[in-house]
Amino acid sequence: MDLSLKDKVAFVTGASKGIGRAVAEGLAKEGANVVLTARNDEPLQVAANEIAAMSGTEVIGMAGDMSKSDEVERCVNATLKKFGRIDILVTCAGSSPGGLLEDLTEEQWMASLNLKFMGYVRSVRAVIPHMRERGEGSIVLVVGNDGLKPSYWEMTAGVANAADINFASSVAEQYGRYGVRISRRRSRVTRRSSSRARMSSPSHRSPSIASPSRTRWPTSLCSSPRRGRPSSTALTSPSTARSARR
Numbered sequence: 001m002d003l004s005l006k007d008k009v010a011f012v013t014g015a016s017k018g019i020g021r022a023v024a025e026g027l028a029k030e031g032a033n034v035v036l037t038a039r040n041d042e043p044l045q046v047a048a049n050e051i052a053a054m055s056g057t058e059v060i061g062m063a064g065d066m067s068k069s070d071e072v073e074r075c076v077n078a079t080l081k082k083f084g085r086i087d088i089l090v091t092c093a094g095s096s097p098g099g100l101l102e103d104l105t106e107e108q109w110m111a112s113l114n115l116k117f118m119g120y121v122r123s124v125r126a127v128i129p130h131m132r133e134r135g136e137g138s139i140v141l142v143v144g145n146d147g148l149k150p151s152y153w154e155m156t157a158g159v160a161n162a163a164d165i166n167f168a169s170s171v172a173e174q175y176g177r178y179g180v181r182i183s184r185r186r187s188r189v190t191r192r193s194s195s196r197a198r199m200s201s202p203s204h205r206s207p208s209i210a211s212p213s214r215t216r217w218p219t220s221l222c223s224s225p226r227r228g229r230p231s232s233t234a235l236t237s238p239s240t241a242r243s244a245r246r
């Protein structure tokens with residue numbers, strides 16, 4: 001299926017590795033020019049060069065910290081200056097510490113919310129005026145399933161995800177009428193990376209608390225991944241929006 005993404009301009013946060021990188025690759029393979037952001041410049045440039053070589057499109061690594069408003073605005077403005085527009089925003093920059101309530105510090109809670117929730121808010125807020133003015137644009141927030149069910153260990157991520165879910169639908173209410181499409185894509189659990197892996201390790205868990213694998217939640221509170229859902233890349237496409245409306 002042609003996703004009609006050729007020559008579109010995409011801005012992907014948290015894209016030097018993991019889900020963000022995979023999305024950036026998918027968009028570039030479909031012919032989009034892509035700006036990748038992450039904090040550490042070296043892996044970012046490696047990712048950008050590899051994706052550019054594979055796709056033949058323009059792929060730029062732009063270092064920036066999505067937990068800081070001025071950095072988000074700087075990256076979005078630099079992208080607008082370079083390409084004249086942003087057609088697609090995909091937000092993936094996030095990392096949240098796991099732990100028991102008694103062990104999680106206020107700083108850890110705030111760091112999780114500041115990046116995984118407010119980082120998404122900042123990115124959307126930075127591109128929205130431009131998309132509203134043009135009367136088109138596509139925004140995909142990559143949000144874990146933890147926001148829809150209780151999570152034994154990854155509570156800070158779940159709470160931030162729940163906020164993202166509400167945010168996504170509210171922004172869709174506000175800006176859908178201007179031609180801006182806002183979707184939320186559940187990230188599949190691909191692997192446990194970086195801080196999530198360390199913090200999910202059994203050595204961090206209190207032996208006095210029931211193991212998550214033995215914990216059963218009321219099924220009415222759980223949601224399961226649905227088959228046949230479009231990928232994050234497909235969600236950015238106007239073709240997907242057209243077929244969804246049919």
Ligand SMILES: NC(=O)c1ccc[n+]([C@@H]2O[C@H](COP(=O)([O-])OP(=O)(O)OC[C@H]3O[C@@H](n4cnc5c(N)ncnc54)[C@H](OP(=O)(O)O)[C@@H]3O)[C@@H](O)[C@H]2O)c1
Nearest residue numbers: 014015016017018019038039040065066093094144189190
């Ligand atoms: N993987 C999963 O199974 C899973 C499950 C549920 C939800 N999710 C969610 O999906 C998103 C991506 O997860 P992932 O597993 O692909 O993550 P990942 O492999 O750890 O990659 C995270 C990316 O975000 C960047 N990043 C981190 N902090 C940043 C900041 N302050 N500003 C800008 N970029 C930042 C990282 O680069 P730098 O460190 O260089 O900044 C990296 O490029 C996250 O929001 C995560 O919570 C993932």
